[in-house]
Amino acid sequence: MSPRGRRPAGADTRAEIVAAARAEFAERGYGATSLRGIARRAGVDPALIHHYFQGKQQLFAEVIAIPIDPEAIITGILATPRDRLGMTMARAFFTIWDSPDGKVRFLGLFRSAMTHDDAARMIREFLAAEIFGRVARAAGGQERTAREADLRGGLAAAQMIGMATLRYVVGYPAIVEASAEDLVAELGPTLQRYLVGDNLRGPDD
Amino acid sequence: MSPRGRRPAGADTRAEIVAAARAEFAERGYGATSLRGIARRAGVDPALIHHYFQGKQQLFAEVIAIPIDPEAIITGILATPRDRLGMTMARAFFTIWDSPDGKVRFLGLFRSAMTHDDAARMIREFLAAEIFGRVARAAGGQERTAREADLRGGLAAAQMIGMATLRYVVGYPAIVEASAEDLVAELGPTLQRYLVGDNLRGPDD
Numbered sequence: 001m002s003p004r005g006r007r008p009a010g011a012d013t014r015a016e017i018v019a020a021a022r023a024e025f026a027e028r029g030y031g032a033t034s035l036r037g038i039a040r041r042a043g044v045d046p047a048l049i050h051h052y053f054q055g056k057q058q059l060f061a062e063v064i065a066i067p068i069d070p071e072a073i074i075t076g077i078l079a080t081p082r083d084r085l086g087m088t089m090a091r092a093f094f095t096i097w098d099s100p101d102g103k104v105r106f107l108g109l110f111r112s113a114m115t116h117d118d119a120a121r122m123i124r125e126f127l128a129a130e131i132f133g134r135v136a137r138a139a140g141g142q143e144r145t146a147r148e149a150d151l152r153g154g155l156a157a158a159q160m161i162g163m164a165t166l167r168y169v170v171g172y173p174a175i176v177e178a179s180a181e182d183l184v185a186e187l188g189p190t191l192q193r194y195l196v197g198d199n200l201r202g203p204d205d
Numbered sequence: 206m207s208p209r210g211r212r213p214a215g216a217d218t219r220a221e222i223v224a225a226a227r228a229e230f231a232e233r234g235y236g237a238t239s240l241r242g243i244a245r246r247a248g249v250d251p252a253l254i255h256h257y258f259q260g261k262q263q264l265f266a267e268v269i270a271i272p273i274d275p276e277a278i279i280t281g282i283l284a285t286p287r288d289r290l291g292m293t294m295a296r297a298f299f300t301i302w303d304s305p306d307g308k309v310r311f312l313g314l315f316r317s318a319m320t321h322d323d324a325a326r327m328i329r330e331f332l333a334a335e336i337f338g339r340v341a342r343a344a345g346g347q348e349r350t351a352r353e354a355d356l357r358g359g360l361a362a363a364q365m366i367g368m369a370t371l372r373y374v375v376g377y378p379a380i381v382e383a384s385a386e387d388l389v390a391e392l393g394p395t396l397q398r399y400l401v402g403d404n405l406r407g408p409d410d
Contacts, residue, residue, distance in 0.1 A: 113375055114319040120375045128377060150379035155391050157377060162367020170318055170325045172333060172362060174355035186360050190395050 014052045017042045022063045026118045030060060030125035057130050064123070065105050068096050070130055078138050085139055086192025087184065093160050094180040103168050110169050132157040139195045155194040159187060219257045222247045227268045231323045235265060235330035262335050269317075269328070270310050273301050275335055283343050290344055291397025292389065298365050299385040308373050315374050337362040344400045360399040364392060 020042035024033045035056060039046040053059045057070045073092055080088040096102060112119035127133075132153035140149050163183065166172035175183070225247035229238045240261060244251040258264045262275050278297055285293040301307060317324035332338075337358035345354050368388065371377035380388070 111319050114316050114370075124371075124375045124377045128379070133379075147379070151383055151387075154371060154377050154379040154383070155388075158367035158371045158380060159364050159395070160367065161370055161375075162363035162365065165319075165366055165370060166329075166359060166363045170329045170366075172329045172359050174333070174338075174352070174359035175363060178356055178359070182356075183360075186399070189398070190364070193394070194391070 013042075013044060013048065017044065017049055017052060018059070018062055021059045025060060025063055025122050029118075029121045030056075030123075031129065035059075057126075060122070060126055060130075064109055068099065074131065074134060077135055082139065082196055083192075085135070085196055086190065086194075087188035089135060089156070089191050089195070090160070090184045090187040091180075093164070094184060097164060097168065098180060106164060106168055110165065127157055127161075128153065132160075136195050152194050156191050159190055159194070163187060218247075218249060218253065222249065222254055222257060223264070223267055226264045230265060230268055230327050234323075234326045235261075235328075236334065240264075262331075265327070265331055265335075269314055273304065279336065279339060282340055287344065287401055288397075290340070290401055291395065291399075292393035294340060294361070294396050294400070295365070295389045295392040296385075298369070299389060302369060302373065303385065311369060311373055315370065332362055332366075333358065337365075341400050357399050361396050364395055364399070368392065 017038065021033070021038045024038050024041055028037070033056065035049050036046050038059070039049055042049075049059070053062070054069070054071060061068060061070055073096070077085065077089050077092055097106060109119075109123065113123045114120070128150065133150050134153075136153035136156065137144070137146070137149040140152070144152075163175070166175040167183075222243065226238070226243045229243050229246055233242070238261065240254050241251050243264070244254055247254075254264070258267070259274070259276060266273060266275055278301070282290065282294050282297055302311060314324075314328065318328045319325070333355065338355050339358075341358035341361065342349070342351070342354040345357070349357075368380070371380040372388075
């Protein structure tokens, strides 16, 4: 249905907000989508969205059918002592991936990103703005440029996206057979160096 | 056409060998495909395959339309001093990816692996046997178990597959904008630690 004008909250209002968000994210990408635009498309008051969702991130997670709240996870990662950031972030990913239906949902997400430019755009913007770039910016304090933080976040993203690809999509045997803890033990120091290490040769050097 | 029995070398023999190889790799996967089986399917003598191709690796590269000879590249990597293995391997990947049509060809390959189980199987077996696992086994000398070498190779594969995914498929901005040399400078130490470092917590610990 296509509601005319604003309408009160109803049993299907939540579903209509999600449908409107899906359409907006697909049309505009993650970065350019606003809660106001979603509300307009759904024919509801913007304040009503906050009745159902904490914000754009959680709505995006709902649209891409990931059963997690990114904000809660990132807040947990950022509360970790700086010298354990890499390990904590690596462990968080396996916790998400190994959640109920995690593998199936991420498989769908990955395949969409690989085969549809719209999906790739939404997902890369979400990863850069809300996950990897955000942790890298927070880890660097004041003295890190946005550009360096973005590159650091991208290196961490490459490591974890590749891990998920081999473990859940392509099925690389040694990676499938390893325990999550063994993989975390190896990936943690890599993420630590990318996110926190001093020695990054930045793009401006 | 479907030749009956063995036939002499002709103008289209090379193309028929490639077509037979494509069918065998798809049916059996990389590991279980033999030059003998390809020859049988193509209706040629196995020796004739060696007239056109150096072996199974090169035939696989032809089937997946990668304009490289994996053997030459791996031989070059293995000839590098052990303390520069990570940098050399990281640099070799960008050289391949930045070769003529490299991006387009790898995009096709990645999308196949993401969406077709047959392609995923061929590619993961090829990567494990001939690229990452092979370098990890060679880098470890005698004292490394096959299982540890395979895990080390898998970690390196995850890093490089993720990098290719973000740079060429998903288009993660900070990774697209970085120069190949800047990325090599960051990825080299990661590959070095995975392939050569002493401190791997193996799956048997």
